[in-house]
Amino acid sequence: MSVNVYGSGDPVRLFVAGLHGDEWKDTSDILYNLKTPIHGTLITIPVVNSGEYVSTLDESYYKNKGKIIIDTVIKYQPSIYVELHSYSGENIVYLTDKNRLKKTGVPAYSKLDNNVLLGSVAPYIRRNYFSKKALCLSFEIKKSDEKSKQFAAKMADIVKECNSRDDFILFLKQKYPEQAEKAIENYKKFYGL
Ligand SMILES: [Zn+2]
Numbered sequence: 001m002s003v004n005v006y007g008s009g010d011p012v013r014l015f016v017a018g019l020h021g022d023e024w025k026d027t028s029d030i031l032y033n034l035k036t037p038i039h040g041t042l043i044t045i046p047v048v049n050s051g052e053y054v055s056t057l058d059e060s061y062y063k064n065k066g067k068i069i070i071d072t073v074i075k076y077q078p079s080i081y082v083e084l085h086s087y088s089g090e091n092i093v094y095l096t097d098k099n100r101l102k103k104t105g106v107p108a109y110s111k112l113d114n115n116v117l118l119g120s121v122a123p124y125i126r127r128n129y130f131s132k133k134a135l136c137l138s139f140e141i142k143k144s145d146e147k148s149k150q151f152a153a154k155m156a157d158i159v160k161e162c163n164s165r166d167d168f169i170l171f172l173k174q175k176y177p178e179q180a181e182k183a184i185e186n187y188k189k190f191y192g193l
Pocket residue numbers: 019020023084085086
């Protein structure tokens with residue numbers, strides 16, 4: 001597993017993929033192909049762990065298999081953090097379930113285009129390692145779906161040029177107003193402001 005650093009200075013963004021199981025197959029390439037951002041720093045970890053699947057909602061994930069993420073966050077203090085995950089088609093109903101918060105303790109994902117889903121990251125890492133002003137996003141890509149992967153690559157490219165949380169919110173409000181509203185509402189409900 002390698003940690004790559006592109007560019008320098010603020011803002012610092014950390015993008016991670018291949019977090020567990022075989023998700024690297026649908027996500028890691030996206031990070032290998034990202035170019036140095038115009039402003040600031042981009043750090044990537046294209047393959048965090050390709051071993052046994054442990055959910056990021058399980059706190060032990062970031063203490064064991066995903067420890068490299070925490071170490072990198074502590075070292076570089078990113079203000080923008082992105083996780084790229086992939087899901088099997090049949091699981092979309094659970095990921096976008098309106099009652100997901102009640103059922104799993106985390107808000108539902110919003111659907112963007114090409115079956116790419118947008119959500120936040122696990123409460124454990126969000127609450128313990130990032131300031132409230134940080135932008136923490138998780139994209140879920142549909143497994144073995146080239147269009148889904150290409151669209152997620154486009155989103156990664158946009159986020160890596162964002163300089164702040166507000167930059168991204170502005171983009172989302174313009175392009176996906178409904179999803180933006182939902183994401184902001186979820187965020188406020190979950191983390192306060
Ligand atoms: Zn995942």
